[in-house]
Amino acid sequence: MLRALALGVLALVLVSGGMFAFISPPRLLSHYDRLAGGRAGSYPVATGVPFGSHGQRLDIWAPNDQTKAPLPVVIFWYGGGWAKGDRGSYAFAGRALAREGFIVVIPDYRKVPKVLFPAFLDDGAEAVAWVQANIAQHGGDPERVAVMGHSAGAYQAVMLALDAKRLAAVGVAPDFIKAGVGLSGPYDFHPFTSDRAIAAFSEWPNPAETQPITYARIDAPPLLLVTSDGDETVRPKNANNLGARLTALGATAQVTNYGPLDHEEIVMALSAPFREKGPVLADAAAFLNTHLGD
Template sequence: MKRGTKLGLGALLAAVGGFGAYAATTSPPLLLSHLDAVMGGGKGAALVAEAVPFGDHGQTLDVWRAADAKDGEKRPVLIFWHGGGWVKGARQDYAFAGRAFAKQGFVVVVPDYRKVPQVRFPAFVEDAADAVAWTRDNIARYGGNADAIGFSGHSAGAHTAVLLALDPRWLTAAGVDPGIVKAVVGLSGAYDFYPFTTKRSIDAMADYPDPKVTQPIAFARADAPPMLLVTSTLDTTVRPRNAINLTARLKQEGAVVEMINYQGLDHEEVVMALSKPFRGKGPVLGDSTRFLKTHLAAAE
């Protein structure tokens, strides 16, 4: 998050609970998750599994669902990958997103993944595919319907979610039928950014022998899962052209796709709007939920 946003969150935490010193040493998303809990975002959602191992590289994931979920229920599933430019971020920092979608009726899986500089593309995408395999095999025990799985993510996480959905090689390599994903919501994602011009994209992607394979837009196809691509007019981190270009390509191919360009929001504010204290910034949660429920219900 930009500096002004971080300071704003710290001031709010200090006001509601005296966490000023804590705020100065805490990542902005984790800070937001604490603020979300303090301001009521935690009511009605339950963390039903924490730091569950998956894959072969020490990855872990959390599972959230509604606190009033009944035994024997089968709710639609959402796997949400966090952002951080492929270099930072952690599943526990995004509790606010897990809680938000759980309260909307989803069983939510929030996985970790390996990051730069320890790894480069495609390691973090392979980790994401492993998370899908875990979800397929285990989500029923938490009340999730493995026949109604959607993907979402913010920023780098949206890149992963959309690439997994469009390029079948990664799920296939993990032993997962690529048809498992029934809907995708990409929030402020990078989908069309080659040739690489930023340090983060160069560090994450440039070593791969065929750089075009890193680009979700290269795999647009008519039978892609339905997609909602969200961007915002003030996003200077991942430019709106990423969503605009991919939407146009998917429409050209005949796929089901929607795009929303939120006026006056920046890159961070799109994901912040999932949280209770910042939900008034824009209807990101409502629009995402509408799209996911429409298409996941059709899959059940």
């Protein structure tokens, strides 16, 4: 993840005598984002909040200016191939979206190999249920909730936006999610070819049930599907195919391609130090504001 930070990691290791040697690239990016001014305009409302039935926890970020509260809500899931990642490493995403005027919830979820599909999605559904029941206490508007994620996190977000039965199982109405943004997500990737996908999904008896494109429906919430020609990890066909299927059904779907950016650069562009890579944050915020309203 975030291979483009490798030289920065090396420089920090050399300067610091190794104190950053074992920090994950996303966590290092969050540290770099904070030093580069990324923390201005937002703050952590709460960290390590318990939710769900398996010891999951979540963090909440908010803008400094809450004069228009209650504010629209974005639930953001991080990537990591369903096998790694943690909410604290993606503080840069929480800060960025909060500065745009959203209450941001970043939940953890269980990982492969301890669990397989659909356990991590069940964790995501429990996060949505927690938001429905509790976000008003933290300045969020439960009537204006969107989902968002990168890579495996985009899979989480889009699957939960499309598969109404999974939300219904935790007491959430099918129309609770009002919009979604998927950054570099896999939505149409069977037959499984990557080691990560094989590990997470191959034991499920009906592969079609693992694919977001299977759940495309006319009444799906509006979705912004971000991809890039430079992404060699999750190919653009995933966003293209799902976008085309939703559009053919009459749903609202927008596919945005950021050309040469690679898989990691798409999410890096949310951070203050790398925002010039592309208008990912601005475009996502504009889409969400359009569909969440005031």
